[in-house]
Amino acid sequence: MRAKISTQHRPHRHETAAPAPNPPSTGPLTAEELELARRNHSAPLEALRWPLTPPGLHYTVVHFDIPYLDPETWRLRIHGAVEHPLELTLSDLRRRPRRTAAVTLECAGNGRGRLEPRPPSIPWDTGAVGTAEWTGTPLAPILEEAGLAAEAVDLVFTGADRGVQAGLEQDYARSLTADEAMDEHVLLAYEMGGQPLPPQHGFPLRLLVPGWYGMASVKWLTSIEVLDRPAHTFQNERTYRYSQGAEDPGEPVTRMRVRSLLVPPGLPDFFTRRRSLDAGPIMLRGRAWSGEGPVVRVEVAIDGVWTDAHVEPPTGKHAWQEFSVVWVAVPGPHTLASRATDAAGRVQPLEQAWTYQGMGNNAVQEMTVEVVA
Amino acid sequence: MRAKISTQHRPHRHETAAPAPNPPSTGPLTAEELELARRNHSAPLEALRWPLTPPGLHYTVVHFDIPYLDPETWRLRIHGAVEHPLELTLSDLRRRPRRTAAVTLECAGNGRGRLEPRPPSIPWDTGAVGTAEWTGTPLAPILEEAGLAAEAVDLVFTGADRGVQAGLEQDYARSLTADEAMDEHVLLAYEMGGQPLPPQHGFPLRLLVPGWYGMASVKWLTSIEVLDRPAHTFQNERTYRYSQGAEDPGEPVTRMRVRSLLVPPGLPDFFTRRRSLDAGPIMLRGRAWSGEGPVVRVEVAIDGVWTDAHVEPPTGKHAWQEFSVVWVAVPGPHTLASRATDAAGRVQPLEQAWTYQGMGNNAVQEMTVEVVA
Known part of the structure; x- marks a missing residue:
């Protein structure tokens, strides 16, 4: 029944x-x-x-x-x-x-x-x-x-x-x-x-x-x-x-928390999705959004060193914004991350606070890539 | 490298x-x-x-x-x-x-x-x-x-x-x-x-x-x-x-093997996807196709008893065909299945032959539903 x-x-x-x-x-x-x-x-x-x-x-x-x-x-x-x-x-x-x-x-x-x-x-x-x-x-x-x-x-x-x-x-x-x-x-x-x-x-x-x-x-x-x-x-x-x-x-749960995500650079492996890319300058791009207002800052980290990305103005009051930064990739494994701040002053956390239903997870995303000569 | x-x-x-x-x-x-x-x-x-x-x-x-x-x-x-x-x-x-x-x-x-x-x-x-x-x-x-x-x-x-x-x-x-x-x-x-x-x-x-x-x-x-x-x-x-x-x-692997799938009847549970439906007559529908020619027969089984379904002509030489059959559902758990035969005489197998890459799996699909009074 x-x-x-x-x-x-x-x-x-x-x-x-x-x-x-x-x-x-x-x-x-x-x-x-x-x-x-x-x-x-x-x-x-x-x-x-x-x-x-x-x-x-x-x-x-x-x-x-x-x-x-x-x-x-x-x-x-x-x-x-x-x-x-x-x-x-x-x-x-x-x-x-x-x-x-x-x-x-x-x-x-x-x-x-x-x-x-x-x-x-x-x-x-x-x-x-x-x-x-x-x-x-x-x-x-x-x-x-x-x-x-x-x-x-x-x-x-x-x-x-x-x-x-x-x-x-x-x-x-x-x-x-x-x-x-x-x-x-x-x-x-x-x-x-x-x-x-x-x-x-x-x-x-x-x-x-x-x-x-x-x-x-x-x-x-x-x-x-x-x-x-x-x-x-x-x-x-x-x-x-x-x-x-x-x-x-x-x-x-109500409005979207501030968040950013990177477009994964380089080439993927079919099964593992591990990524590799050639050394040299590359444009890293991503999108950032918040339900509390426009995104005013996005930082990108290469191996934990943060730098400010260029942030495009929003194409609509409630649409995400593109960010980009040039990275001169040198051979070896690297960790990439991005962190957005919105006009309300909210910043993505580095670690995710756990909730019982798994809601509002906006922690900084990290991805690893292997740069080859 | x-x-x-x-x-x-x-x-x-x-x-x-x-x-x-x-x-x-x-x-x-x-x-x-x-x-x-x-x-x-x-x-x-x-x-x-x-x-x-x-x-x-x-x-x-x-x-x-x-x-x-x-x-x-x-x-x-x-x-x-x-x-x-x-x-x-x-x-x-x-x-x-x-x-x-x-x-x-x-x-x-x-x-x-x-x-x-x-x-x-x-x-x-x-x-x-x-x-x-x-x-x-x-x-x-x-x-x-x-x-x-x-x-x-x-x-x-x-x-x-x-x-x-x-x-x-x-x-x-x-x-x-x-x-x-x-x-x-x-x-x-x-x-x-x-x-x-x-x-x-x-x-x-x-x-x-x-x-x-x-x-x-x-x-x-x-x-x-x-x-x-x-x-x-x-x-x-x-x-x-x-x-x-x-x-x-x-x-x-080349052409598609003959296959049929049922539209799951009734209502699903969000997490388990277990399905339940009310007792009474219900139209069971599905689609069947083959890369070797049109589908000429589809049988539907209720608890292992096979009956012929009505099969619509194809809407295109290489498009799937709808099949349907009326089922008078009585309370209790039931297992539904469908089996297609194509013009080349190929029939869906009841059990899936295993291959190393998992290709061409066209065995008869079974689904269970709970009929409630």
Whole structure:
């Protein structure tokens, strides 16, 4: 028997007293983690070479299955504490004011696979990040038209992907506060890179919450319910938490922490992915981002010696920035690293603070290369 | 130091006496295999729901790094045993006769992760398959214009992805016989799904050899060299072999073996991916294909009892076919399986014959589901 939560009609009544997930492990990778790595696409780091992640290289997370939806019968319901409940078709949304924004999204669990012990979920290395031009219509004016009640507290965004997590059957659903939802940058997006959303990115419509980790940008969106009281969704209260154990409620995961990643230089080995490159001057490049504002500084370290990189201005308020520095590579093994600082003064840590769910891992990435004469 | 093979100018002089790869393992999954699973995208099986694999869900294999190529300076050289060597731009190719074909591609190593012991490479489960509409220009007329020598034996197709495999630095290169290369269905493809090839699928140009496993369809194609003697490329002679050990040359991997896969029914658990569904009638669907001709029969088994499924005609000579059957699901655990037969009379085996590199794994897939009242 499955425990069912009716999320279609009462997403705010999610049961949150779920069984604890498997504990973190120091053992070998399990078959379940491998399958999650296969299903949830990681961007190979050379994809950072492109300012906009090419189609199909953007990371994906799908909690359950990719829904197979008919855009003709699909509807978005806006209901609850509103004066005028709405039921919108895709055409309705496409007729509304159109806005395109380049937005960097990162999975909150990116880097989880590097933790010890390892939380049992998608074992990301560092590739759960991407930047795309998303096109849609701003959410705030729609909420205004629906007549958001003065007493509105939280909004619950529910997607069509349905499955079982921690023993509970559910639709994927996340809440935002009314203030967060009314932010002018929040979009209802129906295109990615100028094309209809691919199914795995939320076709026909997804929420897009720039600056936040990806879990907030609910895909396959079917319902926005306005509540006059705090929401209690499984995916806000049981997952996506900075916590230290199964019994620790911890703090919610929200905006992306400042981070930078290097494009791996040189040539890889097929199996080991060990890299080698020829001696001489080489341009090291990478991308840096933060959900707290623009990146103002990136340092690159060669064998622990830090130097400032050139940082390009952002191409959009919520898009990553390119950095580059010339390195005159001399023969031998070398360790490369990069460290970004954002306008809020946050700096990437050198070591990763462990959390029970493996969230917000933004420690400095290190990579080793062998330079040959 | 790296052993280098000059493949830019003499791809036929590939050194093939390379160190043996790591032996197959019965141990836990290694970090290297996990990283290969992250980099080389698998299609989640629900992607089989679509007759054409949506953008970004088609499987990818990248032996080294995805090259970052400038289409303005990119050229395709056709040289060697030809009367008129050619150097073609992308515009030259786009001005030639245009053909679009729906073609199913599968990685020859699909299913490798299920073998015991496990060959050390990409640990696919079953998702290394996809179907796309590829657009390009037929290769044969270009070879005719170049004036293929009467003594032409093999053609070597070289891509721009460069790295180290089994200790040898190389560009990815594969050969076909002159007869295989002159097959009317072989394309030089520059579009996938009506869009320019995504970088990971070979931008700006790839070879497309319908009916063959994916390794033959060389991506990032830069050179076609015509030889008046047999080619000896690393990727024909050292990899993609049906063999029983490091010293066994075995047989070359060529066309796709007959295979079928089911769309997993019901709802998944996030972590375990265990599936459950409600009792009652349900349409089971899947896709079947063969490189040896159309699929003429698909059987579906419920708990070991086989029944014939309805099989749709192919939408293209080299595209997979949908099959479906109604199942009246009763409560309890059940095992589902499907088995295809092609026009050449080949049938999927019930058990997988082991090979040293884990190639051509087309055994019947089984999946278990829990039906709830």
